[in-house]
Amino acid sequence: MTTVAEVHSGKEALSAEQCLAIHRVMVRARAMEERMIQMSKSGEGYFWIGGPGEEAFNTCLGLHIKKGCGPDYDFLHLHYRNAATLLAMQLPMLDAVRQAALRVTDPHSMGRNFVGHYALRQYNIVPVSSPVETQYAIAPGTAIVQKRHGGDGVTVVVGGDAGSSEGDFATCMIWSTRPGQELPVLMIVMNNQWGISTPMRSQHSERHIVDRGEAFGIPAETVDGNDPIASWHALRRAFQWCRRKRHPFMLEASVSRLHGHSSSSGAVRVRDEPDCIALFEGKLQSAGLLAQDAIDDAWEGAREEAAAAVEQALREPEPAAGDVYRHTYAPSGVDAVYPDDYTGLPE
C-alpha cells in the first residue's frame, strides 16, 4: 500500500507516524478495558469502570503530558476513565490490571480501590478518588506550586459532564483566575452526555459546559473527542496556552460511553454511539496508512498483551489480613504513638 505523510481531519492534520502511534495506544487501551470487563464478570476481578469510547482524546492527552515528578512536570487530577492516558504515558498495562485483579502488587491502591483509581507519585498522578469533581477543588493547589516554582508544568484536571454540577467545578474556575494569581490549570470536561442514567440535557441548560469560563475570562474550546486528530490539536493549543501564559484553559470533549456507566449497569457494549477506534481505523485505511491485516495484528497484539498481564497479575499475591493498616500514616519523627505507621488504637 501507499503511504502518506500525514492524515487530515478537517483543516487539521497529523503525521502518519503520530497517527499510528495513537492508534496503537487506543487499541491497547480498548483491549485492556474489554479484558477488564471480562474480569469483572468472571470473578478474576470484581467491579469495572473505565473509558471505552474516550480512547482518542485520552491517548492524545497522555501524549501531551510532560511526565515526571514534582512541579517541573505536569500534575494529573484524573477521573476513572483515563486508562488510555496512562498507557499513552507508557505506563505498563500490568499495573492497571493488577488493580482490576485486586492484587497487593497493585501500585495504585494495593487492591483497595476500584479499577481506574490511579495514584502514582512518580508521575504526578495524584490519587483518583471516587467522589466526583473533588479533583477540581484540589487541582488549583498543585498549580499554585507550579506557578510559583516557575517552568512550564501544567495542572490537568479531568471530570465528567454531570460532575460539573458540583460546586467544585466553580471553585476551580474562581481559584484559577484570582487577579494577578492566574494558574496554569487545564480544566477538561469529558462530555459523554450522561451521568449514570441521567441525560446531561435533562439537567443542564449551558450550551457548552465550558461556556461557564467566559465570565472568568478563561479561554475555552470544545472538540470532537472521538477524533484523535482534532483532539490532538485542541490539546496542543490548550497545553501551549497553559504552559506559556501560565493561565487556565478549558477544554470540553464530546465522547462516547461504549460500555455504559460501569459493571453495575452491566457494562454491555452500546451500539448507538460512535466508536472512536473504528472511525479512526476507517480514516487510516482510507488514507492508505493501515491495512486490515495490520489492524488485525494490532488488536491481536493488544489482546495478547492484556491476556498476559491478567495472567501475570493473577499469579501475584492478594492482600493479607496484616495489610489492613498499611500506609495509613507516613512515618513521623514527632509522633510518640505512630512513629512508623498506624498499628491500631493507641496502646
Added chain:
Amino acid sequence: MTTVAEVHSGKEALSAEQCLAIHRVMVRARAMEERMIQMSKSGEGYFWIGGPGEEAFNTCLGLHIKKGCGPDYDFLHLHYRNAATLLAMQLPMLDAVRQAALRVTDPHSMGRNFVGHYALRQYNIVPVSSPVETQYAIAPGTAIVQKRHGGDGVTVVVGGDAGSSEGDFATCMIWSTRPGQELPVLMIVMNNQWGISTPMRSQHSERHIVDRGEAFGIPAETVDGNDPIASWHALRRAFQWCRRKRHPFMLEASVSRLHGHSSSSGAVRVRDEPDCIALFEGKLQSAGLLAQDAIDDAWEGAREEAAAAVEQALREPEPAAGDVYRHTYAPSGVDAVYPDDYTGLPE
C-alpha cells in the same frame, strides 16, 4: 417649598410619594442599626452585624415583596444585612431589637441567634443562617414548590460578593435553569467589594458577578444600590421577569459598608464610601421635596422609635435555663420518645 410629582435618576423616575416612603424606611432602618451598634457596645446587646449602606436597595426590595405565607407569596432567603427589607415589609422595629437584646421574646430566635438572623414563617422568611451562601442551595426548593403551585410567587435569595465564591452560588444557577424546569428565583448579590478584610478585586476576576449567569441563559442587571430610584426600577424589572416568566433573574447591587463588617471589627463609621441616605436626601432636597427640618424630623422620629423599641425590649424577659431545649423538635405523632419536643437524652 414647591412640590414635584416625581424624582428622577438618570432616565428613570419615581413618584414623590414613593420616594418619601422609601426615605422614611431608610432612615428608620439606619436609626435602628445605629442604636443596635450602640447596644453592642453598651452591654444592652452583644454582637452586631447589619446593613448600614444597603438601605436604599434593601428598602426597595422589601417594598416589592409579595408578602404572605405559603407558595402564593414570595419566599425570602436573606443574609444578615436585610433590616431595611423587613422594615419596608412593615415588620415592627421592636422584633429586630428584641433579637439584638437577646430576649426570649425575640420572634426570630428567642435570643439564640445574632442580630439580623431573621426567621418568620408568617412572611415566608426562612431562617437566616450564619454560614454564608447556603441560602443559595436552599432557595431552588421553595421555587420548585412555587412553580408547581402556580401563581406569581417569587423566591428571593440574597448574599454578598465574597460569598459567591462558595459552590452554592453555582448550585443555585444550575438548579434554577434545568431545561423545562426553570425556576422563578431572583438571585441578588449585594456587592460591597469586601468580604470582612478581603477586597473583592483581590479574589475575583469576573467583571460582574452576575456575568456568571450568562452561560445558563439567566438575564441579569447590575445596579447602583446606593440609588433607590435605580434600585426600585431594577427590582421592578427583575420581579416582573420572575413573576411572569417563571424563570430566574440575577441582580447585582453595588452598595456601601458604612460600619465595616461587624462589631468584631469595631463597627466604626467609615467615611470613604457613599452614604445612600445622605445622597438621597440631597436629591430630595434639590427636588424641593424635603426640607431640612422635615429631614430632621424624620431622623428624630426614627431615633425615638428605636429608643422606645430598645427600652421596651430591655423590659422583656431573658431566656431561662428551662428554655434551652425548646423548639428542637416539632411535635410528632409517630415518635415514641419525643412526641412533643426534645427533653434531653432518651429515657
Added chain:
Amino acid sequence: MATLVQAVRMALHYGETYLGVTDILGEDVGPPLGGVFTATQGLATAWNTPLDERGIIGAAMGIAYAGGRPVAEIQFCDYGFNTIDLLKIAGNQRWAGAGNYELPLVVMTPSGSGIRGSLYHSHSFESWASRLAGWKIVMPSNALDAYGLMLSAILDPNPVLVLLPKALLRVHGEQLIPGEPADQEYLKQLIDAPLGDRSNWQPRWPDLDEYLVPIGQANRVREGTAATVVSYGRTLPLCVQAADALAAAHGLTFDVIDLRSIFPYDWSALSQSVLKTGRVLLVNEDTEVTNFGEHLLRRVIDEHFYELEVRPRVLQGRHLPGIGLHQTYERNSVPQLAHIQATLQALATEEA
C-alpha cells in the same frame, strides 16, 4: 415476601399516594433507572436531579420550607459528606428560628458495607448522623421495618434520616407488609421494572395499608437471659444468627435487640434488658473511634454500672481510612459473624 428495597419502594408509593409526599428526588432516582438500588422505580413523584448532593439537600429543605414533603436520596451515604453543613442547618433551623418552621424532610441513603463497595460504597453513616441534633435517624434491618419506619419518617414533621443497610437491600422479609401479595414472584411482576426498555412500563401497586414503626421504638427479636445484644442494620441478622447458634450449641439464650432508631434510641428497652441480664454487647460496623455504640455504652455505664455482672462489650469496625475492595480488607475491617459469636459466648460465659 418483599425485599427490603421493595419495601422502601412500596412505602414511598404509599407516602406519595396517602401521606402527601410531593417529591422524591436524587441522582438517577427518576425514570428510567429508578435508583441505583431500584428503590424508586415507578414512583409518580420521583425525579432526577443534577449530580450535586448540596443541591439535593438544599432543594429538599426549600421544598419542605414551602410546604412540600420531600424524600431526598443521597445515592450512597459515602457521597453525603459535603452536605453536613446543610444537614446541620436542617437540624438547627427550628431551634435557631424559635420554632417558626417545621421541616418535614426525609433523607434516605444506603449505608454500610457488604456489597464489596470499596472505599466509597462501604461507609457507615450512623455515628456521624447521631451527632446531628435536631434530626431523627432510623435504620431498618428487614423489609417490614423498612416499610414502617419509612412511613413514620414521612409522617414526622422533623428531618428524618433513613439509613438503608446496603447488604440487606435484596434480602426478603419474613413478614408480610400489610397489603403485600404473598407470592414474591407476583410482587416482582407488579412493581419491579423490567430489564431493557421501560418507556411503556407502569408499576401495578398492591393495595397497601398503613403500618407504622414508631420512631424510637426498638424490637426485641430474641428473648433470653444469658446476655443482651444490641445492634441494627447489617450486623443485626448476624447477631440473631450468633444467638441462635449459641442457643442450639450451648443452650445460651439472649435478648437480641434491633434498635431500629439510632436517635432517639429506645433507652428503656435497652435499660430493662441490661437490668435483667447484667451483660451487654453492643454491635455495629461503623469505625470504632467516637462511635455511636460508645455513646450507648456510656449510657449503660452512667446508669447501670453497678448492675453489670461482667465487663460490657462493644464490637465495631476498625478505625481505618476506608474499607478496601479485596475481601480480605473488608473481612478484617468490620465485624463478621464469627467475631460476634465468639464475643457473645465469652460475654455470656465469663464468670461474674
Added chain:
Amino acid sequence: MATLVQAVRMALHYGETYLGVTDILGEDVGPPLGGVFTATQGLATAWNTPLDERGIIGAAMGIAYAGGRPVAEIQFCDYGFNTIDLLKIAGNQRWAGAGNYELPLVVMTPSGSGIRGSLYHSHSFESWASRLAGWKIVMPSNALDAYGLMLSAILDPNPVLVLLPKALLRVHGEQLIPGEPADQEYLKQLIDAPLGDRSNWQPRWPDLDEYLVPIGQANRVREGTAATVVSYGRTLPLCVQAADALAAAHGLTFDVIDLRSIFPYDWSALSQSVLKTGRVLLVNEDTEVTNFGEHLLRRVIDEHFYELEVRPRVLQGRHLPGIGLHQTYERNSVPQLAHIQATLQALATEEA
C-alpha cells in the same frame, strides 16, 4: 508571656522560617487583617483566599501533593462542615493510594465555646475530627503547648488538624516559649500589628527556638491520688481550677491530664493514671451523643473495667442543635466550673 494566639503566630513564623512552611492560607489571614483572631499577622507566607472553605482545603491538599507545606485556616470550625468529604480524602489518600503520597497538610481552626459566639462561633469539632481516620488531631490549652504542637503539626508528614480553643486564645501562658522575651508588653510591640493603618508595619520576630510537643503525648498538669480527670482545650483549665479548689478545701488531690492530642491520644498516660486512682472523669464540651469522651470511656471499660473503684464519669456538652447567644443558653449547654467541681468531688468521695 505570650498569649495562646501569639504562640500560634510565633510557631507559624518559626515554621515558615525554618521548617519549610510555604503557604498560610485562609479567609482574611493575609494582610491587612492577619486573621480574625490575629493568628497570622505579619507572616511572610500568609495570603487571603476566596470565601470558599472547599477551595481552601482543596488548594492546601494540592499544595501538599506538589511538595509544598501549607497551613490552611478555617476561620471558625463551624464553617468547616461542608469540607468533610475533602478532609476524608486527605485522610484516606495515602491508604487508598498504596502509600504513594505523603500529605504534609496542617489545618488550624478555632473551636469550642466561650466567646459568646452564638450558634456558629461555638461549635466543637474534636468528636467529628476524631472520626477522620488518617488524620492527627491536636488541641493545646496553653501558649507553650500551642507553640510545640504547631511545630510538630508542621513537621509531621501527615494531615494534622490543630484545634484552637477560642476561649483561651487571649490567655497568657505561664511558661516562656524558648526565645520569647520575658516582657509581654515588649512582645506585643514586636509582633502585634498596630490598630489603624498597617501598610508600613513589619513585625520584629524574636529569635525563637524549636520546641516540640510530640503528637500523642499528654501532659499531667496536676498529680494526685483521689481520681483522674482527663480533658483538653477550654475545659482543661477549669479542671485544674476544680482540682486545686478541692485540694485546698478538702485535701483531695487529682491527676489532671491535659490530653493535648485527641488522636492519637496518649492511652498509656490515661491508663496508668486510672490504674493508680481507680476513678476517672472525662471532660469536654462537645455534644454528648457520640462524643470523643465516650470513646475514651469505652477504652477504659475495655481495659480497666475490673480496676475501677467507682463508676467512671463523663461530662460533656448537651445534645443540642447549637449554643445560643444569651449566656443562659451557653451556661446550660456546656460544662462550667461548678459542674466539673461537683462531679469531681462526687467521684472522689463516692464509697468504693
